[in-house]
Amino acid sequence: MSLFYENFRDFEDAGKTILEYLHNHLGFNLWMITRTEGNDWIVLQAKDSGYGVKAGQVFNWADSYCSKMVLGKGPRIAHDSKKIPLYEEAGINKVVDINAYIGQPLLNEDGSVFGTLCAIDPSVQPKSIEQYSDLLELFSLLLSRILQNEIKINEQKRISEKFEMESLTDHLTGAFNRRAWDKLLDLEESRCKIYGHSITIIVIDLNDLKYINDKFGHLKGDQMIQETVQIIKRTVRSNDLVARLGGDEFGILNIETNLENTQKLANRISESLKQAGINAAIGVAARQPGTDLQQTVVEADKQMYRHKRQIKDMSQ
Incomplete structure (x- = not known):
């Protein structure tokens, strides 16, 4: 035939x-x-x-x-x-x-x-x-x-893509920068549409960076940012992607996993940050069929800000 x-x-x-x-x-x-x-x-x-x-x-x-x-x-x-x-x-x-x-x-x-x-x-x-x-x-x-x-083949492609993005890293932490993050999101979104696999996003925001910078200087703030990324990288899986999205905001792209496992990962990161004396708000979201990863990031952001408000309310 x-x-x-x-x-x-x-x-x-x-x-x-x-x-x-x-x-x-x-x-x-x-x-x-x-x-x-x-x-x-x-x-x-x-x-x-x-x-x-x-x-x-x-x-x-x-x-x-x-x-x-x-x-x-x-x-x-x-x-x-x-x-x-x-x-x-x-x-x-x-x-x-x-x-x-x-x-x-x-x-x-x-x-x-x-x-x-x-x-x-x-x-x-x-x-x-x-x-x-x-x-x-x-x-x-x-x-x-x-x-x-x-x-x-896609497993090998992901490894190659990470190497190709090595030039698109944040100079302070060595994590991927925002440009690399957006490119990697686009690549994984294409795979999601073809294969339907699950992906989750974690967004982390440091609550006290401005206070640290103002009271102890930017060098101390930079050290906190570096330690945050080190903790995240030690905790995530080898195929998860870590990026610094802004001054005090970080993103983790979790490939082929579910929301339950990602929430457990987020809890481990949160606990490790607390032990290091780093106060952070964390949001988690899973890509839903019929949506895209950019929408997932928005949802994770919403969850992070909800957590930030909870932390603020508890401290009052």
Whole structure:
């Protein structure tokens, strides 16, 4: 089949080509490539001719047919899905009209579920669509392999990008400067849109820098800034990105982690800063599907200022 000999540029290109092919040859109103992240079922790509579903939309994973399919509790092809009790009871039916379903898991290298290649249609389909099971499995294996290779490549790209940004560092602390921060946000935002992975942001603001500068001089203030960055770098993971965003404000870009783990990290940083006698306000936010990392930074900023007000209120 000529499709297999096409020179796919990447996972995104392969996905678009495969969705187009399946839509043209098997029908079905909606074909999707999805990512599951916690209880979010994120649409990475969609070939839609009736449902109005677009890339970036998020559904509830537990409500989906796919959540049953990947556990082996429901068939990968259901020409009349309402005859499958678990599918008939699924919460997704309250959102969209489904009478036929196709699903195949997309796997990470360790065998865990990344997401799915799937299709739905409002009409019952001929039982003969079951003859395409081998083809569908082949496509899911192909996409999984491309995905796994790209994830490895992206890990190396991140390392290279950090080295390339070495010239864009803050002279006082050695952390990335604001220009590098913005560039790295843009690079990770592009990956988020393609792969749907989770990213969180921590924003840290020093509460007493002006007081320290005024009372003890700027040299003492500079030492506090340097110590803050040293503490942050000792605490974060090796693939997290640390930047000085302004005079007394710092940002941490946490790649492929969730809000719960990031909050634990923020708590460890806060405790270490307190032990060093550094008073800081900290805000944490996770990128939400359908938003972008710049909006996440704004939300983390809001949380930081909320924390700053709490500290001020407690000190009065």
